[in-house]
Amino acid sequence: MERGGPVCAVRDLVKTYPATRGRRGSEGRAPAVRASDGISLDVHRGEIFGLLGPNGAGKSTLVRQLTGLLRPDSGSISVLGHDLVRHPERAARLLGYLGQESTALDEMTVALAVETTGRLRGLGAREARAERDAVVDELGLADIAGRALKKLSGGQRRLACFATVLIGERSLLVLDEPTTGMDPVARRAVWDAVDRRRAERGATVVLVTHNVLEAESVLDRVAVIDRGRVIACDTPGGLKDMVGEEVRLDLVWRDRPPLDVPEVAELASAARVSGRRWTLRLPADRARAAVAAVTAGPAFAALDDFTLATPSLEDVYLALGGRAEGLVKG
Numbered sequence: 001m002e003r004g005g006p007v008c009a010v011r012d013l014v015k016t017y018p019a020t021r022g023r024r025g026s027e028g029r030a031p032a033v034r035a036s037d038g039i040s041l042d043v044h045r046g047e048i049f050g051l052l053g054p055n056g057a058g059k060s061t062l063v064r065q066l067t068g069l070l071r072p073d074s075g076s077i078s079v080l081g082h083d084l085v086r087h088p089e090r091a092a093r094l095l096g097y098l099g100q101e102s103t104a105l106d107e108m109t110v111a112l113a114v115e116t117t118g119r120l121r122g123l124g125a126r127e128a129r130a131e132r133d134a135v136v137d138e139l140g141l142a143d144i145a146g147r148a149l150k151k152l153s154g155g156q157r158r159l160a161c162f163a164t165v166l167i168g169e170r171s172l173l174v175l176d177e178p179t180t181g182m183d184p185v186a187r188r189a190v191w192d193a194v195d196r197r198r199a200e201r202g203a204t205v206v207l208v209t210h211n212v213l214e215a216e217s218v219l220d221r222v223a224v225i226d227r228g229r230v231i232a233c234d235t236p237g238g239l240k241d242m243v244g245e246e247v248r249l250d251l252v253w254r255d256r257p258p259l260d261v262p263e264v265a266e267l268a269s270a271a272r273v274s275g276r277r278w279t280l281r282l283p284a285d286r287a288r289a290a291v292a293a294v295t296a297g298p299a300f301a302a303l304d305d306f307t308l309a310t311p312s313l314e315d316v317y318l319a320l321g322g323r324a325e326g327l328v329k330g
């Protein structure tokens, strides 16, 4: 697909939170934190771009700078050709942002919050109502549309906030852990809505998520962030290739593993054991041989279940573990 120039270009972004001194006599002293430590990345038109990384890696700090809410110490951010370091106030009309915190619209009903956001984004009254109805319907919010946000459950409120981000059709959406606290139906609605906007409208999405397995199916490229740096950036497939040819084999024994079977005894030394479950990471041919060995003869009688899985982004995330260097691809 022809993607054109970057919708969002970040170069050498640095942000340090200053050290804080505790009040006199208290223990509150905190050292300075370099939360963005020279981040550069490009997000292309129509791309769903994921930011993965452990707690405290600097993902939210990065997106808060991308959305004009936090000023970097140095570096540049260009969104749709606008310099957001110089003109952070422009972010509000360029992109839709779902932050981690709850919203200022808490007192309003879901329907009014969505409609009001549409009006603030320049829609006429009739247009705002029509779009409100479409978004409420699309996300399955009709039953709670008349209730105040502050009276909803955490997951419901999150979905309602997501609805406010969708109205007004911004061509760039920045979503910080959009599915936190949501049930599976709501999570599906979010991923479907994201996918639809990309497929039908060419929208670009920057997505912070911990839910790697779930987000994997929608992500085009992923940057792995660790200690304020991009330690890897590639397609999910490219990242998975980094963990090599290994596949994961899970064996669940009925009771005791049959260690008297030589093939099983050999696997035992490589297995991570958790109760009756053994988890092994093996090259594909060895995994196939192991499956053949445990699904035949006396071992099979002792086996309750097994699964063979190719690497997931979760595996990449764990394998990188913040140790990797030089894995960044454009």
Ligand SMILES: Nc1ncnc2c1ncn2[C@@H]1O[C@H](COP(=O)(O)OP(=O)(O)OP(=O)(O)O)[C@@H](O)[C@H]1O
Binding pocket: 017, 018, 033, 035, 053, 054, 055, 056, 057, 058, 059, 060, 061, 062
């Ligand atoms: N307002 C702040 N003042 C001081 N330090 C902060 C502030 N906000 C974040 N930090 C620190 O900066 C680092 C990056 O935090 P950030 O919230 O960006 O991480 P994150 O990757 O989004 O984490 P999580 O996955 O937990 O949301 C952390 O060490 C955090 O403690």
